Amino acid sequence: MCLAVPAEVTELLADDMARVSLDGVTKTISVALLDEVAVGDYVILHVGHALARIDAEEARRTLALLAEVGR
């Protein structure tokens, strides 16, 4: 299994690299594995590489489903 955390892209750098932030902790990572990535995107960060972009709409939907269960 694989420890990975959601991080916000704050700056795109040369050579498929980017700066990301997790609650103020910043790090330079590779975004070579993503087709397109923009500042403001949240990505799944694993061993210094972005593996996937987080879909904000799907995240909202999952939470809505959870909230519905809670009612």
Added chain:
Amino acid sequence: MKYVDEYRDGALARAVASAIRAEADPARTYRFMEFCGGHTHAIARYGLEDLLPANVRMIHGPGCPVCVLPVSRVDAAIRLASQPGVTLATYGDLMRVPGSKGMSLQKAKAVGADIRMVYSTLDALRIAEQEPGREVVFFAIGFETTTPPTAVALRMAETKRLGNFSVFCNHVMTPAAMRAILTTPDGVPLDGFVGPAHVSTVIGTAPYAFCAAEFGRPVVIAGFEPLDVMQAVLMLVRQVNAGRCAVENQYARAVTPEGNRKAQALVAELFELRDAFEWRGLGVLPNSALKLRPSFARFDAEARFGVETLTAADNPACDCGAILRGMKRPPDCRLFGRTCTPENPIGACMVSSEGACAAHWTYGRFREPVRAVPIEGVLP
């Protein structure tokens, strides 16, 4: 943390827990295997067992790459690291994994091997660039999640024409291990899988279709936060109750049906299937691991240094194999908590904090009756 804290909401968890209790049929037992160590860790770390009804049982699967790395490959890495001129770059997780004769990378380092911990494949690459006089070998482990980052590093080494960088490849594949569990003749009857989170961001949802189609077991891919796990359990209970078996995706915020195509293409370009690979606890599994393609042989540490993988046996008293297949629980093993603890791991499941035994020992052992004193005579 956005996309983390929302999924750790305790009040919501209790609501989902009551939904599970309300919908689970009291007349039957539900046995779900969480394949990934990430899920095992979340279940133990957040005490999810206390929130689930007694007839919904979580069985810890083998999805911890550190745990399933066989003794023979650890030994080979130690031999590699002990060669003059070689620097072995490794993820921190591997430092304490026991090889044979009580050896580990940490102990090899203590007697002089040049072993350095890295957080990323790119850190290993940087060491190779900064120290052209050293042969830098990256000890690559992990499932489909961790393979693409290794591929990126290899691609960069090629572009930079780095002659002193190579990879000792131990990347393994999730569906092969799930198939092995489902085909174990004396395996426990499973009612479904909580499917991998980050592995699935790369491979998508399709590769699990065989669990439903061939074996009639539902799969719900789930994120690693505790609410993700709870929601996935509820989705599994609903599938079982309705007599359905499908691959569903709870972790849709990060996993798409097709996965990360760019990562898949890069991996396919650099790696090919091994015919067979040994898994600690599970034995030799066909088509379950990757190696570098012959066109990348110059970056393949196995080819470059003539790494020989000698078979080494696991401790015979260790029940890891049965635990990894869900046939036994950690406390069923007679070594658990006696000779085998996180300080002195003997079997695979005690090696990483994600292993079934380590998670149970570290977070959950208060649920067990008091253990007797350690038994003598069972040495690592």
Added chain:
Amino acid sequence: MLTPRYGRLDLKAGRVEMTHGAGGRAMAQLIGEIFRPALANEFLSQGNDQAIVPLPAGGRLAMTTDGYVVSPLFFPGGDIGSLAVHGTINDLAMAGATPLYLTANFVIEEGFALADLARIATSMGAAAREAGVPVVAGDTKVVERGKADGLYISTAGVGVVPSGLDLSGDRARPGDAILLSGAIGDHGVAIMSSRENLTFETAVLSDSAALHGLVAAMVAAAGPHLKLMRDPTRGGLAATLNEIARQSSVGLQIEEAAIPVRPQVAAACELLGLDPLNVANEGKLVAVVEPQAAEPLLAAMRAHPLGRDAVRIGTVTRDDQHFVQMTTAFGGKRIVDWLAGEQLPRIC
């Protein structure tokens, strides 16, 4: 009479050489130009092989010794010099002692920059003056290049415990309250962020601080109701709580939601796969107190700048297995265990 003239130490570009530890004039110059001015106090300046210090009347003597091998030597919020002063003072303060005197021994690697040595000595002197606890005796040794990681500091500390005060790790009893003086994990995260191989950046500063002032306020507020204090350094809060459980043969029950962790510390721990409960602190303390004195003690802690964020995190319980158990913020239960092995960043 001829007086030979020696140039002063080159504190910009100079390096420590083997002669600086050889007992000759070079060593005298190193001590005279770096250590003596930085640490200046009436006892050290006597220049003897030992310090002769006044002994306060009454009470019992508390002694401690400690070694500092931190890497890197300079980190956000402190350095090895101030850390050595704070750490030694805190070891004394946890017994309720008033710290009186420190000594320090420097093992320096050949080639170490004199500028860095001066910076560390100055920081140490400043920390000692701020705490009001002088470094009364010292020693320097120089070892060959490659035989030390830049610089190691060993210290000793002496203090006095007032009579009537008896704080000890074996005094926790079921029902006692467990208090924590503030947010955990700052020091460990600050250190890790400044290690080059982990490559992440935060604004988190080490919490390194001398706690004897806070302790004095606590002793004044709770007196004999105060059972024990511990500073959760290496191994973090988890190790300290387990030490208490084992020494007192009790269980501890704590609430995860009550334990303060800064968002950046939590984020760094997520990134590295670490548990904040295992991460080191250098300016925090855990106190066990009789339940009826818990609230007044908390109020006294919060009135002190180093205890502003003090909270009650749990209760001492009866438990034959001496477990530290935690109700998670999520609502489940789990054990809080000692850290197994060294704390290493994880990928899985």
